[in-house]
Amino acid sequence: MIVRHARLHRRETLVDLAVQGGRFVCIAPELSTDTAAREIEAAGRLVSPPFIDAHVHLDAVLTVGQPRYNSSGTLLEGIQIWSERKPSLSHEDVKRRALEAIRWEVAQGTLYIRSHVDVCDPSLTALRALLEVREEVRDICELQLVAFPQDGIFSFPNGQELMRRALELGCDLVGGIPHYEWTRDLGVEDVRYAFALAREFNRDIDCHCDETDDPHSRFTEVMAAETLSAGWQGRVTASHCTAMHSYDNAYAFKLLRLLAQARVNVIANPFDNVVLQGRFDTYPKRRGLARVKELLEAGVTVALGHDSIMDPWFPLGRGDMLAAAQLALLLCHMSGYEEINTVLDLITTQAARVLRIEDRYGIEEGKPADFVLLDAPSAFEALRLLPARLHVFKGGREVATTTPARSLLRREGEAEGSEVTFRLPPAWSVSAED
The missing domain is CATH 2.30.40.10 (Urease, subunit C, domain 1)
Known part of the structure; x- marks a missing residue:
């Protein structure tokens, strides 16, 4: 060809x-x-x-309104609703929804997906289903699975054992959620246990980290320090990091340098981050997104995820990573010409570095x-x-x-009408010099 x-x-x-x-x-x-x-x-x-969705939850996709709608729009109510939905999960239910969401993503150019899967379930129903999905979709996309302790490693009964079992069954990465543990001390232990498992099983790490508006939530620095101690540079990702939006600028400056030194990746999730964060604010309301622009300037590898597709945390979405990138462009003030070009990298080459697939990507x-x-x-x-x-x-x-849609405009007296393409004529094309 x-x-x-x-x-x-x-x-x-x-x-x-x-x-x-x-x-x-x-x-x-x-x-x-x-x-x-x-x-x-x-x-x-x-x-x-191909586009890369570096962070999504395929076990929860397409469950919006089940068993009820998230009326407050908060992260915490979303977690509560998911805990109510989990008991009704079945192998077939998870597979059917995940396969449909993957079809949506592939049809829109996404061929690499990293999905977190909730392992705070004694039967590990969702994980067993997604392990089958991973094999069944190899002809159309590559799927990485992260063992994700939604309710905490130390704040959920037998959380440590469930994480270990998930890795034994075949999860590709170790996850964590330190900010959701009952205390800060348990949060630090959450991170340390994730690193212990990563070393034992020789796996990369991708933890939900500081997904809150609380400026005192500072586990991302713990992840960077553990990365340096373990020699796991380039193999660790901190997802969300929305508290970074609220950090004092002096502290943020220090953190950015530490992340770059430790080569810790950051994944931002524009759809969920902007919907879930800032819910306790009056006005002005925080955007609640990691400092993507500043992270890039500091030399940190940054990628984007869709995160949720019609679930308790985000009711909309259709799995379009280009739409996620467009939203990041707006939220992060990356509207300069070269910045716009860089935004595409966040769902392609930068994301490939996060997934460590550069040798076969591009x-x-x-x-x-x-x-x-x-x-x-x-x-x-x-x-x-x-x-x-x-x-x-x-x-x-x-x-x-995909066959593109076609729009026709008919003025009075026109039988055929004229096509509207929404494109600039060649003579008006945009470039860095314009």
């Missing part, structure tokens, strides 16, 4: 992409061959590496032909329009296609 006249992110000239045996075999401005079994004309559209000769052809000419336009993902390929095999 050859994809003709494709635009790659941060590359000025158009290129042709040749795919053979499921890999990119040649990337050049003009490939002269007529032996390809299939040719796709990109016509200057953006071809991107549009480069020799790497698997995983890519998305968007109905837009640039990252700028993709984040403005949230366009159709025309073609989605995994290993050189087309796994999803």
Whole structure:
């Protein structure tokens, strides 16, 4: 297969992409061959590496309103509702909902997903179901599973044993939730136990950390310190970190430097973070999102997650990582031209670094032909329009296609009408110099 006249992110000239045996075999401005079994004309559209959802909860997706709606919109009520829903979980229920949400994500260009799965359940029903899902979806996406103690490792009966059992069954990463433990001391032990398991099982770590508006919640620094002590640099992720939004600037400056030194990744989740945080504020209301812009400037690797898709914490969403990136752009004041280009990295190359898949990710000769052809000419336009993902390929095999919507405007007296594309004419195209 050859994809003709494709635009790659941060590359000025158009290129042709040749795919053979499921890999990119040649990337050049003009490939002269007529032996390809299939040719796709990109016509200057953006071809991107597949999107990555670095943080989602597939065990809880599509449960909004079950058994009741989150009327306060708070994180704590969401956790309470989920605890009421958990007893009715079944193997088939979890699989059916997770597989449907994965279908949504893949159709929109997401081929790598990291899902946290609640292991505060003596039967580990959701985990057993998602372990099967992980195998069943390998042809369309790669799924990583995090053992996530939703109710705490030390504040839930047999929490330590359940975490260990989850790793024995095959979880890819160790999770944690230090800020939700009963006391700060137990929170520190939560982090330390996660590291002990990581060392024992040789796993990476991804903990929910400081997901609160409380400026005194400071477990992210504990994670960074433990990372340095354990020599786990590059293998540790702190998810959410919303308390960072409320930290004193002097302390935040120190923390950013420590995270960079320890090479601790941070994952922000714009949809849930902006909905759940700031609920106890009057006005002005905090946005409650980690300091993405400042983290990047400090050299910290940052990725984005969808987090929830129609569940007790976030009632909306359809699994579109480009929409999550657009929201992050708005919330983090990343509207400069180069900043907009960087926002796309948060769901592609930066996220690949978090998932540690860089060796097989990206549009480069020799790497698997995983890519998305968007109905837009640039990252700028993709984040403005949230366009159709025309073609989605995994290993050189087309796994999803989308036909774009068509809008017609009919003025009085016009029979046919004129098409509205919402695109700038070529002469008005946006660039860094404009």
